Structure formats: C-alpha cells, structure tokens
Amino acid sequence: MRADTLPGPLLAYYGDDFTGSTDEMEAFTLAGVPTGLFLRTPTPAWVQRLGHLRCIGLAGTARGRSPAWMREHLPPAFASLRAFGAPLLQYKVCSTFDSSPDTGSIGQAIELGVQAMGGDWSPMVIGAPRLRRYQAFGHLFAAMGDEVHRLDRHPTMSRHPVTPMDEADLRRHLARQTGRRLGLVDLVALQSGGGDAALARLQGADTPVVLLDVINDDTLAEAGRLVWERRGRGLFSASSSGLAYALVAHWRRAGLLGPAQPLPPTAAVDRIVAVSGSCSPVTAGQIVWAGAQGFSLERLDTAAVLTAAAREAEIARLTAAALQALAAGRSPLIHSACGPDDPAVLGFAAVAAQAGVPLAQAQAAVGDALAATLRRVIDASSVRRVAIAGGDSSGAVAGALDITALTVAAQLAPGAPLCRAHADAAGMDGLELVLKGGQMGGVDFFGQVLHGLR
Structure with a gap:
C-alpha cells in the first residue's frame, strides 16, 4: 500500500x-x-x-x-x-x-x-x-x-x-x-x-x-x-x-510516495526583525555579515535583564531602537551574544551569581527579554517577517507570540525554512517566521531572510 x-x-x-x-x-x-x-x-x-x-x-x-x-x-x-x-x-x-x-x-x-x-x-x-x-x-x-x-x-x-x-x-x-x-x-x-x-x-x-x-x-x-x-x-x-x-x-x-510539488523560494520583503540568543560562531559570523550589509545591530545587555527594574528599561530601549530602525527602512537584529568567546558569554555565570540568580533562571531571563522585545516590535509596527536564531531562544521567543501552529511557506536554508503562522490572533495569523539553529545557514543567512532566494 x-x-x-x-x-x-x-x-x-x-x-x-x-x-x-x-x-x-x-x-x-x-x-x-x-x-x-x-x-x-x-x-x-x-x-x-x-x-x-x-x-x-x-x-x-x-x-x-x-x-x-x-x-x-x-x-x-x-x-x-x-x-x-x-x-x-x-x-x-x-x-x-x-x-x-x-x-x-x-x-x-x-x-x-x-x-x-x-x-x-x-x-x-x-x-x-x-x-x-x-x-x-x-x-x-x-x-x-x-x-x-x-x-x-x-x-x-x-x-x-x-x-x-x-x-x-x-x-x-x-x-x-x-x-x-x-x-x-x-x-x-x-x-x-x-x-x-x-x-x-x-x-x-x-x-x-x-x-x-x-x-x-x-x-x-x-x-x-x-x-x-x-x-x-x-x-x-x-x-x-x-x-x-x-x-x-x-x-x-519503493514507489510508496507520489511526486512532490516543489516549494517556492523565499521572496524578498522590504524589512525584517531578527533576534538571536545563539552563542554559535556560525551565527556570530552571520551577525557580523548582517551589520556590514546595513542591518541595525542592537545588543541586549544580558546583565540588565536579571533585575526587574533594569529589565523593563532594557526591553523598552531595545524596542525603541528597533522601531526607529524600521522607520528608517532598516532591519534591526537584536542579539545577546556574538560567538562563544564573547565576554557576555564567558562572564555570564559570574554575572548571574553576583545578581543572586541561578544560572538556568538567568539564561531563561535572556530568552524572555528577547521574546518581550520582539512581541512589542511586532505589535507596534507593520513588519510581517521575523527571524529567530538559537535553539533555546526560539522556544522562548516563538512560544510567546500567541501562535498555535506553523506550516512551511517557502524554501530558505536547509533545516531553516520560511514558515507561516496560524493563530486566532489577527496580528499573528499569517506572520512569516524563520527559526534557525545556531549551526544552520550560510554567512548571508539574514540577508536571505530579507532579500529571499534569487
């Protein structure tokens, strides 16, 4: 059969x-x-x-x-x-x-x-x-x-x-x-x-x-x-x-499966919003490339999100910077680290200990801050395509967007397709997302999300 x-x-x-x-x-x-x-x-x-x-x-x-x-x-x-x-x-x-x-x-x-x-x-x-x-x-x-x-x-x-x-x-x-x-x-x-x-x-x-x-x-x-x-x-x-x-x-x-219809390649859009919690050197190279190509790089202060008062101020700062970039026609890329040797990565355990926050809780706070920032940017703008980098970060960020399900919309990078969101919330239904593991994609990955596959 x-x-x-x-x-x-x-x-x-x-x-x-x-x-x-x-x-x-x-x-x-x-x-x-x-x-x-x-x-x-x-x-x-x-x-x-x-x-x-x-x-x-x-x-x-x-x-x-x-x-x-x-x-x-x-x-x-x-x-x-x-x-x-x-x-x-x-x-x-x-x-x-x-x-x-x-x-x-x-x-x-x-x-x-x-x-x-x-x-x-x-x-x-x-x-x-x-x-x-x-x-x-x-x-x-x-x-x-x-x-x-x-x-x-x-x-x-x-x-x-x-x-x-x-x-x-x-x-x-x-x-x-x-x-x-x-x-x-x-x-x-x-x-x-x-x-x-x-x-x-x-x-x-x-x-x-x-x-x-x-x-x-x-x-x-x-x-x-x-x-x-x-x-x-x-x-x-x-x-x-x-x-x-x-x-x-x-x-x-075995002849058990009929022919597949090829998916369309990802098309270009004028702007995207990207967030990254990845510590991978592959993602680091992609962030550096994006900055050189005109993306607006915004770094999350990981120490600031470990206390309630500073956390709110940091999310507000990042949101304002991202919205300003979008208004200027640029794509913001908000990131918490740039590779495994980033001082923010190497010193994070000590920063968490000094703040009296268990390491796992501190790591979760970074993901939650990225999620809150992205949600505010989506709600306050017309952007309809987002990219999220990092396995653990993707769970925290995508899970906070009131989306029920995803289907594949188009081909992008192997292992990181362009997805379409399905949701009861009108603002989220139809949103395009790319969820990228740290090791996935070429150096121009964020450029592909923005400009599509030519």
Whole structure:
C-alpha cells in the first residue's frame, strides 16, 4: 500500500526545541507529506483546520530541561500525539545530539517514549546528509564550513555552553543517560543487505535502542526501509530529522510516495526583525555579515535583564531602537551574544551569581527579554517577517507570540525554512517566521531572510 494512501497520519513527533521542530517539518513538506507543527498541544479541530495532515508535530523545549521536568511534561505530550493514531512516534532531537544526563537527556525521553509506544525495538536515526551530518560505526560527524569534524572535536559542539560533546560514539554518550540495551546496525550491514539479519539479532522484549548508521543516500534509504517495514504495531524513535529523510528516501525508492510539488523560494520583503540568543560562531559570523550589509545591530545587555527594574528599561530601549530602525527602512537584529568567546558569554555565570540568580533562571531571563522585545516590535509596527536564531531562544521567543501552529511557506536554508503562522490572533495569523539553529545557514543567512532566494 502506498504511504500516501494510508489512513491517518504516518508519523507524530515532539521536537525537543523549536528550530529542530521546523527542520523536521521542512523535511516532510519538501517530500510532499503535508505537515503541521503545533506550538501548543494539538486538538483535532486545529488539525482539521490545517487540512489533511500526514505528519503532526509539537514543538517543545525539552532540550534545555531536566529529567524531572521531562517526567512531568513528556508523558502527556506523547499521549496527545499518540491519540492521532500514527504508527511512528518520534522524539525529534538535534542532529548534533545536544544532551547530557542532567540537561536534555535523550535517554530519559527514550524511557518515557517506549513506555508510551511499546515495540520490540526503538530505532535511532541521527545522520542526515542533507544537513551534512553523518554517523559511521556509531560515531557522529558534523560539518562546519568546508570541513567535517568528529563531534567531540567539532569547533562548536565540543565547546557548547550547556551540553558540550566530549564523546562522538553515540552509544557511549547515550549510556550515561539510560540503562537500556543499546545496539547498532552499522553501515557495512546496511550496504551489504545484512540490515534485517543484524536487526533481528538485536530485537527483544526489553525494547533495545538500535542506532542505524547513515553516511549517504543508500544507507539513508536502507535505514528508512528497516524502520518502516519493521514498525510492527508501532514504534518509538528518538531521532533527528534524519528519520524523516530516511523514511522519504525509502518511500520514494519503493514507489510508496507520489511526486512532490516543489516549494517556492523565499521572496524578498522590504524589512525584517531578527533576534538571536545563539552563542554559535556560525551565527556570530552571520551577525557580523548582517551589520556590514546595513542591518541595525542592537545588543541586549544580558546583565540588565536579571533585575526587574533594569529589565523593563532594557526591553523598552531595545524596542525603541528597533522601531526607529524600521522607520528608517532598516532591519534591526537584536542579539545577546556574538560567538562563544564573547565576554557576555564567558562572564555570564559570574554575572548571574553576583545578581543572586541561578544560572538556568538567568539564561531563561535572556530568552524572555528577547521574546518581550520582539512581541512589542511586532505589535507596534507593520513588519510581517521575523527571524529567530538559537535553539533555546526560539522556544522562548516563538512560544510567546500567541501562535498555535506553523506550516512551511517557502524554501530558505536547509533545516531553516520560511514558515507561516496560524493563530486566532489577527496580528499573528499569517506572520512569516524563520527559526534557525545556531549551526544552520550560510554567512548571508539574514540577508536571505530579507532579500529571499534569487
């Protein structure tokens, strides 16, 4: 039976951050699989309002949360998604596997997901060649510029301020977060036709996690085939958008999915508003480029937002500066940092301690200030396109805009599409948003959001 003729949705997913959630939505939408991403618990009425969805997503913030938070919030989220009847339930993780035992624990999410879905294995697909992410013999690699790095030697991920990656072997990394049995179907088995036999040796009543190597189109499609043909009555998978690309690759090769209609490229607008809470050097380069190209760069004083009185004054200052830039025909870009070596990043823990604010609460205050500023700018201007950079920042900012759901409107950068907002609030319905992870996009990313793809 063709995948596009099966009744109901094919997959439902919870995204552990907002930028990754739009990445997954883009992967399915590009393939012609109608997908809606909800920013709050989806209801049948809202799903019906968006049309015949084959994939239903729920954007979350679990990547920056504790295991205790996950145990409280993920079970009801998984239950709400499972109610739509999809045979695959996914916990969508970043393709750089951002996680630790204490923050964004993928292992904790797997424990909760397997309880919700069951199955005799839990597949994990992390490699996504379109995003230049590769898994070989269980080790994860990611590109930056023209080079591909093992993740524990990656210039950004090895120095991530919250979840630095010190182990590229995902089984060893994941073993710190769960006691569940971990297995691997490696690229040799996948390329030689031995994937089914390798998987059969691993499956069991204890529902092991089985990683599937992905390095190219062939291993991608074979990983998708194993997941789809061995889904049984239902599976839970903690995977990156590599799972979406893998399923689509298999459906295409097997003739289970009809031809996709290409999305239009992003068109130009006269002005945008951008906010960034990213500490990535990739985003730093994009901010510097934008400033050189005429964007109005406005820096958030991260120390000021840690006290109530100074916070309000800082948000008012940034809002006024952004509105002044828009009135002059320029696009404001409000940012809290410019790369991992920014003094605002290196000294933030000390600043928070001096203010008597726990670090996690201080980090949340920065995201909340960016959100409040963007909301005020949107409400007070005619701007209809916004860009938000940073995985954790996107959750705080987009989550504060009274938007119910997003759909993909146009192609932009891989993993960061232009989205259209769906909301009951007239001022938010139809708003165009781009949610960008720190590593996503070329140096001219903000220019592309403004000028479109030529």
